[in-house]
Amino acid sequence: MDPLMLDGNAVAGLLQEVFAVEMTTAIATCGACGAADAVGATHVFRGAGIVMRCPHCDNALVTIVEDGSRMWIGFAGVRTVQVTV
Amino acid sequence: MAGTAVLGRLTWRAAELVDIVVETPRVKTLGFDVPGWPGHRAGQHVDIRLTAEDGYQAQRSYSIASAPDGTRLELTVELVDDGEVSPYLTEELRAGDRIELRGPVGGYFVWEPAQGGPLLLVAGGSGVAPLMAMIRARDAVGSDAETRLLVSSRGWDDVIYRDELERRAGDRLAVVHTLTRSQPSDWTGYARRVDAEMLAEVGPGPGARPLVYVCGPTPFVETVAEALVGLGHEPQAIKTERFGPTGG
Numbered sequence: 507m508d509p510l511m512l513d514g515n516a517v518a519g520l521l522q523e524v525f526a527v528e529m530t531t532a533i534a535t536c537g538a539c540g541a542a543d544a545v546g547a548t549h550v551f552r553g554a555g556i557v558m559r560c561p562h563c564d565n566a567l568v569t570i571v572e573d574g575s576r577m578w579i580g581f582a583g584v585r586t587v588q589v590t591v
Numbered sequence: 592m593a594g595t596a597v598l599g600r601l602t603w604r605a606a607e608l609v610d611i612v613v614e615t616p617r618v619k620t621l622g623f624d625v626p627g628w629p630g631h632r633a634g635q636h637v638d639i640r641l642t643a644e645d646g647y648q649a650q651r652s653y654s655i656a657s658a659p660d661g662t663r664l665e666l667t668v669e670l671v672d673d674g675e676v677s678p679y680l681t682e683e684l685r686a687g688d689r690i691e692l693r694g695p696v697g698g699y700f701v702w703e704p705a706q707g708g709p710l711l712l713v714a715g716g717s718g719v720a721p722l723m724a725m726i727r728a729r730d731a732v733g734s735d736a737e738t739r740l741l742v743s744s745r746g747w748d749d750v751i752y753r754d755e756l757e758r759r760a761g762d763r764l765a766v767v768h769t770l771t772r773s774q775p776s777d778w779t780g781y782a783r784r785v786d787a788e789m790l791a792e793v794g795p796g797p798g799a800r801p802l803v804y805v806c807g808p809t810p811f812v813e814t815v816a817e818a819l820v821g822l823g824h825e826p827q828a829i830k831t832e833r834f835g836p837t838g839g
Contacts, residue, residue, distance in 0.1 A: 526600045
């Protein structure tokens with residue numbers, strides 16, 4: 507267990523800034539293990555960027571890098587994101 | 592409103608510090624007035640942004656500790672010695688000063704009175720802040736949701752909201768403390784880290800299908816969540832919020 511690990515709640519503001527929707531209650535389906543869980547429940551690691559991992563299989567779901575004026579968001583490990591509209 | 596998308600980009604707002612309450616030697620509650628505040632739900636947080644004269648910015652998230660109350664907002668901040676933001680908030684900021692914040696953010700670690708109970712709330716240190724918002728919101732609307740709060744603190748003088756919790760405790764709200772490092776000489780309560788046996792004793796058990804909220808430092812949350820699942824609680828009913836040791 508990494509004591510520096512956070513969870514999806516920690517990036518709620520950042521995600522809402524980008525998507526203009528509350529995202530921690532969105533359901534992400536993992537592209538590796540197929541588990542569907544709330545974005546708020548993902549495991550979040552901060553380094554030079556942010557990596558959000560599946561709490562069930564540790565697959566990297568989303569990667570985020572910022573440089574102050576731009577943001578690169580990769581969804582390489584996510585099959586779907588379900589947002590209530 | 593739970594589960595419904597809330598549209599709207601976040602905007603930074605000016606918040607004026609109105610009052611300061613010293614909770615423990617290392618923890619203060621800051622009361623802000625935030626004109627235009629749209630209201631919040633218990634468990635949500637705000638992002639705070641400080642800007643230095645040279646333009647350097649530092650940003651942190653803090654849970655909202657107060658129940659929804661107009662444009663007033665309370666944040667409980669623990670001093671992290673080598674932190675960038677918490678020393679400023681707890682030692683430099685004075686009534687009348689302004690900071691920037693945005694929110695409310697988050698929707699996952701949220702309890703609304705309409706969800707009812709029973710509730711099992713488990714806090715490590717200043718992780719009690721969003722759980723206190725839930726208890727205050729519960730009391731504000733007169734909810735009778737059966738609630739058990741288990742708070743882990745280092746010592747009796749480190750217990751945040753100690754007097755208020757004692758005052759609010761009653762038939763439908765049980766407050767249980769564990770003191771992990773030092774205990775008063777006449778202490779008869781728990782004196783160890785939270786474990787499965789303690790969680791089973793505090794209850795309610797999985798048969799009562801409680802909604803469980805766990806907030807604290809990452810190792811604390813991991814241990815508690817694992818123990819709860821081991822006791823038979825539905826993983827989906829356990830909501831967690833972790834804050835890292837460098838939150839400062």
